[in-house]
Amino acid sequence: MSFLDLAYKRHSVRSFKEHKILEEHLEHVFKAAQLAPTAANRQPQRFYLIENSQLAKLSEVTRYSFGAPLVICIGYDKTISWKNKYDGIDGGDVDCSIVATHMMLAASEVNLGTCWVGSFDKAKLKVLYPLPVDFEPVLLLPIGYPSDDSRPHPLHDKRDDWKSKIV
Ligand SMILES: Cc1cc2nc3c(=O)[nH]c(=O)nc-3n(C[C@H](O)[C@H](O)[C@H](O)COP(=O)(O)O)c2cc1C
Numbered sequence: 001m002s003f004l005d006l007a008y009k010r011h012s013v014r015s016f017k018e019h020k021i022l023e024e025h026l027e028h029v030f031k032a033a034q035l036a037p038t039a040a041n042r043q044p045q046r047f048y049l050i051e052n053s054q055l056a057k058l059s060e061v062t063r064y065s066f067g068a069p070l071v072i073c074i075g076y077d078k079t080i081s082w083k084n085k086y087d088g089i090d091g092g093d094v095d096c097s098i099v100a101t102h103m104m105l106a107a108s109e110v111n112l113g114t115c116w117v118g119s120f121d122k123a124k125l126k127v128l129y130p131l132p133v134d135f136e137p138v139l140l141l142p143i144g145y146p147s148d149d150s151r152p153h154p155l156h157d158k159r160d161d162w163k164s165k166i167v
Helices: 005-009 023-035 056-060 090-109 122-128
Strands: 044-051 070-077 135-146
Touching: 005 090, 023 044, 023 070, 023 090, 044 090, 044 135, 056 122, 090 135, 122 135
Parallel strands: none
Antiparallel strands: 044 070, 070 135
């Protein structure tokens, strides 16, 4: 599959089958995460896996887990991430965004569905789950096999002309 075919194929999935993800498919997704570039190659990305009995209380953190069998909280170790000396901005957010994008595309390649979830209560997440102290959550990624009636959202195909983005 060409890169553009894969980019067309990926879409946000918001309805999942219950069954667990095959180990080889999960490895494929994490391999893609490993290959992502990070600032100064610091590789600060960290993954907190929420599954099985831990999933129920996630409803207190976000409305958007969509019944996925696994929700990966993607974040970074803030003691390791690169800091920009010019503005003090922590590179961890950007690193995790690239990592997550790799993961979403790789997931799509093996017919797994994902949805980037940015709308969640970070403070509540930290209270309800034993996250490492230096872990800074960036997004939640529900992941699993799309349910049979899952379809891309109508907005998925609405993309502005790329030429209109040149400033
Ligand atoms: C930074 C970011 C935050 C997002 N947060 C949410 C979210 O909280 N809930 C949700 O259902 N989708 C969320 N999405 C998914 C977008 O709504 C979706 O990617 C967009 O509408 C384009 O559709 P597509 O992914 O199917 O191409 C988020 C996407 C991004 C990049």
